[in-house]
Amino acid sequence: MELLDKLNWRYAAKAMSGEKVSEEKIANIIEAARLAPTSSGLQPFEIIIVKNQKIKEQIKPFAWNQSVITDCSHLLVFAAWDTYTADRINKMFDLTNEIRGFKNEGWENYRQMLLNNYPQKDAEENFNHAAKQAYIAFSAAIIAAAYEGVDTTPIEGFEPAEVDKILGLREKGLRSCVMLAIGYRDADSDWLVNLKKVRKSTKDLVTIIE
Numbered sequence: 001m002e003l004l005d006k007l008n009w010r011y012a013a014k015a016m017s018g019e020k021v022s023e024e025k026i027a028n029i030i031e032a033a034r035l036a037p038t039s040s041g042l043q044p045f046e047i048i049i050v051k052n053q054k055i056k057e058q059i060k061p062f063a064w065n066q067s068v069i070t071d072c073s074h075l076l077v078f079a080a081w082d083t084y085t086a087d088r089i090n091k092m093f094d095l096t097n098e099i100r101g102f103k104n105e106g107w108e109n110y111r112q113m114l115l116n117n118y119p120q121k122d123a124e125e126n127f128n129h130a131a132k133q134a135y136i137a138f139s140a141a142i143i144a145a146a147y148e149g150v151d152t153t154p155i156e157g158f159e160p161a162e163v164d165k166i167l168g169l170r171e172k173g174l175r176s177c178v179m180l181a182i183g184y185r186d187a188d189s190d191w192l193v194n195l196k197k198v199r200k201s202t203k204d205l206v207t208i209i210e
């Protein structure tokens with residue numbers, strides 16, 4: 001199947017079967033999220049992979065009791081930095097220097113520019129910016145899963161503060177922003193599986209400026 005065929009096959013599964021997804025496929029999906037681009041390359045988020053059924057059950061009531069929370073194979077929780085700190089920014093710039101094996105003046109000036117701007121900003125504003133970056137990786141994970149023939153349900157319908165408590169995220173300077181249930185569709189009990197995909201036309205989506 002070509003990528004677009006796979007993206008047409010993909011839908012937000014409403015029912016999953018509980019069948020486990022192989023760790024190899026999960027690793028490929030996570031790798032796609034890790035490779036996603038982010039603003040200034042900061043990757044200001046972490047991904048928590050919940051395999052533990054008891055933890056999934058704890059989360060479910062705070063996620064509109066959506067069945068896929070417990071019937072999925074792996075539940076990914078995308079948790080963004082609660083703010084940008086000098087330490088967090090420096091770590092990523094230091095990592096770049098370490099991996100590339102040299103220091104570059106332009107890059108160091110850019111680091112300084114971020115250090116002079118981001119940490120001083122309101123934490124909420126910083127979190128919102130970080131969360132946008134997490135969504136890019138979230139989207140990459142969805143596409144990678146479809147490529148692997150694995151179903152997903154993107155989940156924003158949950159109470160982040162409660163999920164943060166269950167996973168102890170605030171203590172780590174993280175806040176959940178979106179979740180992704182990964183598993184296999186239960187076609188027999190999913191009302192959505194055979195319905196046509198609804199998208200606005202390309203004409204309504206795209207403006208071409210020649």
Ligand SMILES: Cc1cc2nc3c(=O)[nH]c(=O)nc-3n(C[C@H](O)[C@H](O)[C@H](O)COP(=O)(O)O)c2cc1C
Nearest residue numbers: 010011012013014066153154155156157158178197
């Ligand atoms: C950020 C985001 C949050 C979503 N939250 C939920 C959710 O909590 N529960 C759910 O069943 N679907 C959720 N969806 C699925 C959307 O409703 C779905 O992707 C959209 O209607 C398009 O349909 P399709 O993905 O089946 O093509 C979410 C999708 C996105 C991108």
